[in-house]
Amino acid sequence: MWRWRNGFVAICGISLILSLLALWVGHQKQAASAKIELGRYLFYETGLSEGHSLACANCHQQMFAFSDGRKTAINVHGDKGRRNASALFNLAQNTSFTWANPLQTDLAFQALIPLFGDDPIEMAAGSVEQIQQRLASSSIDYTSLFVSAFGSSEINLARITDALAAFQSQLLAYDSxxxxxxxxxxxxxxxxxxxxxxxxxxxxxxxxxxxxxxxxxxxxxxxxxxxxxxxxxxxxxxxxxxxxxxxxxxxxxxxxxxxxxxxxxxxxxxxxxxxxxxxxxxxxxxxxxxxxxxxxxxxxxxxxxxxxxxxxxxxxxxxxxxxxxxxxxxxxxxxxxxxxxxxxxxxxxxxxx
Amino acid sequence: MEWKQAMKRIGIFIGLLLLLGCSEAPEQRLEVPFSLHFQGELIDANNCQVDSQGLDLNATPKPVVNAVTLYVHNVELQNHQGQWVRARLQGATEQAWHDEQIALLDLTPCQAEPVGGQALPLVLPKGQYQGLRFTLGVPEALNHQDPLQAKPPLDLPAFQWHWTVGYKFAFFDLAWRENSVKYHLGSSGCTGNIGETISCQYKNRPQVSLTHFQPGDKVALELRQFFTELPHARCFGKPQDKGCETLFNLIGLQQHEQRLFHVVD
CATH class of the missing domain: 1.10.760.10 (Cytochrome c-like domain)
Structure with a gap:
């Protein structure tokens, strides 16, 4: 009798732990897919640039395998850069990002270069406060996108770059x-x-x-x-x-x-x-x-x-x-x-x- | 009885020791203002009066200063015994333009919202001082840390040099007549991995030593020297940038004596 009861308790305990674990895993998965979704909105968001003139997607267009079909990229001021916009896919397999910079080994960090770089100027995102204002005035509900992805509505660069990297890691090309x-x-x-x-x-x-x-x-x-x-x-x-x-x-x-x-x-x-x-x-x-x-x-x-x-x-x-x-x-x-x-x-x- | 008295004495002694230990050594404050000059003349808010074409309305055409910012650390003053004494920066202000070690100076005139201070607010042990020295830049231990986790004054993307995973120690954007100057100073020739160690061949943190400094003096930057024969001088930290020689020469790198900073009354 005792043995039977102990067994029952143990099974209950284990199933409770398993279901909690499943809930937790489910929650993590949900947060991960919410981060990808936020990253997708941000990738197409012109509010990350000065005067709402460019989104990441302007130089990384889906029809060109996320490159832009131009000889060299064009910045927020309409000036031509010196390099061809890279195509984006299978990025997890890259040892470094951009055309010639072995320091850029982190996909999330790399996004800071087009956002804030001034040699060359690319998106000229400005200050964090300016980005926050542009996103807040957007027709897209970024508050709920940030809450779903990160648990609160705070908009900061760590979250923006993290979400952009999460979306870009979905750009897979192994089905040719x-x-x-x-x-x-x-x-x-x-x-x-x-x-x-x-x-x-x-x-x-x-x-x-x-x-x-x-x-x-x-x-x-x-x-x-x-x-x-x-x-x-x-x-x-x-x-x-x-x-x-x-x-x-x-x-x-x-x-x-x-x-x-x-x-x-x-x-x-x-x-x-x-x-x-x-x-x-x-x-x-x-x-x-x-x-x-x-x-x-x-x-x-x-x-x-x-x-x-x-x-x-x-x-x-x-x-x-x-x-x-x-x-x-x-x-x-x-x-x-x-x-x-x-x-x-x-x-x-x-x-x- | 005797041991009681002895205990009392020991108690008093310990109390005194504690008192001594807890009381702070006397300190003094010293504000060191920085200013921009052009051919010896101060560039200040009066230079903000420009006409619709952006031209200075003053008689002597002064340069248009779009930006001058500096990171400064290791600030020291010399006492009368000749020893250099490290100053700390006063508790962070509302704008948080500095922590105890590093200050961000924004000397750009005509700005509605400066991003840094215009003076170093120093705290020193009480004493008599002369001579001032400081290092330009962000200390190596902090230069390559994750800027997204950085605290003020290292949290401004405009002064982060993302392509070398570091900071712009000094930033000059000036124009005068048909000439323009755009300089970014920072460590370059860097190798390593983000999140691990990054080390740079050219550290580019010049020490500025102003031995004639007396408390109450200002530190002036003479900008005329930036305008050399190069019509558009650029130094963005790349080996082929033509303007780097002038910048390094003025700021005291590669065995040069710095000529940019002066003491004025």
Whole structure:
């Protein structure tokens, strides 16, 4: 009798604990999805910028895999920046953010650069009080969005950047035709595209040297994936005075002369929709990009005189390769299969109604 | 009986010790005002009268000062024995422009809402002093901490240098005639990880030493020297920025004697 009763009590106790745990987990999940939802509103919110002129989404548009289709980004004053807006997806797999800054390893922190940066000015968000005022006067009910996400209505930068990072971590792109082919669906790629894939993987082309890993952005030589190994000078420029001083890439952060003209290897996923290419948007077509690597550097790119192939800082991996016109077309055709259509059309990632 | 008396004496002795320990050493306050000058002339609220084109209406064209802010710490005065004595900053004011260690000075004239103070409110042990020195910038131990958790005066995004995960120690935005000057001073050439250790090759925290300072004096910044042959001098902490040499030279970096700060009566 005693034993039976003890057992009953124990079972009751355990089920109580389990249901409390389930409630707690449920609550955490709810808070997490509320944070993502808040982040989505903030991502499309022009109130984060001076004069309500720009939202994150202006330079990171869903139809372009969250890049903007422009050569270089345009700021709140309508001025052109010096760099191409990066596409945003699979960000958890990145070792650092932005084109050439290994210090930026935290997605939430990184948002402070476009919000407050003054060289270049991007969104010019102003003071925290100004942001609070703009959000308070919005037609969107931010009070309840902040309460659901964080338990109170307080608007501060830690919460804003946390929510933005939570939303951006939802931008996933692993459902391209290439992925389906990898998963065993043989007809997901045409024979022409498969030939392009073979060229991509080939030693002769050597693309995988820098575009390794499931996101095609890791340096093969670095198994530990050290942050600075993902930055390369790819032979875009070499003028009489060296690399054009308007943008010296990694060198501007590290002050190490060997880092002149080094930029982060971008992912190749969604390249079909994220033109133009390179850190300065200097190439409009994928065929041009492929040609650049086949030659081992560019001549007079972007109207800047000189042969980047001869740049002494150029990565030794950019050696150039022979390529027929057919092979070039096959490689480009393969690159076009890396687009995840869901990322581009998923209404959960679009501007909230 | 004797031990009782002994205990009493010990008690009195301990009491005295406690009293001594609890009573504060006598202190004095000293306010050190900062001001901007151009060719020796004070730039103050009178310079705010500009015409519709933004041009100064005064006879001598003075520069337009859009911003001059400085972080200052390690403030010390020299006593008559020649020792440097550390001053602390008076208890935080309503505006919280400083804590006990670090002050944010906002010397921009014509501002409705300054973001920093215009003087260092110092507290020192009572004594006779001369000579003032201080370090520009945010101390290294605080420079790379999470700015989103920072307390005043380190909580202002405008003076955080997010791309190097640090602060803008000094910020100058000036214009004069056709020339303009935009300078951000901070630690650069940094490596490391956010949340862990970040260390910088160029710390860029100059010490400013004004040995002729007497209590009651002001510290003046002479801005004319910023306008050199470069029409648009820029130093944003990048190695290729053309204006950095002038800035470093004036502010006392790279083995230069600082020439920006002077003592005025």
């Amino acid at each position: 035709r290439y992925d389906r082919y990898q998963a065993g669906q043989h007809d997901a790629l045409t024979e022409f595209e498969k030939a392009g894939l073979a060229l991509f993987e080939s030693e002769r082309f050597g693309c995988r040297q820098c575009h390794e890993g499931s996101n095609f952005n890791q340096f093969m030589g670095s198994r530990h994936n050290q942050a600075t190994k993902n930055f390369h000078n790819t032979g875009l420029y070499y003028t009489e005075t060296g690399y054009p001083s308007s943008d010296l890439g990694l060198y501007e952060v590290t002050f190490d002369a060997a880092d002149r003209g080094k930029f982060k290897t971008p992912s190749l996923r969604n390249v079909g929709v994220s033109a133009p290419y390179m850190h300065d948007g200097s190439m409009r077509y994928l065929a041009q990009v492929v040609e650049h690597y086949a030659r081992g550097g560019s001549v007079n790119l972007n109207g800047i005189k000189g042969d980047g192939k001869l740049n002494p800082n150029k990565s030794h991996l950019i050696k150039g390769f022979d390529m027929s016109e057919q092979e070039q077309n096959q490689l480009v055709a393969f690159l076009m299969t890396l687009t995840d259509e869901t990322l581009l059309t998923d209404p959960r990632l679009a501007k909230p109604d």
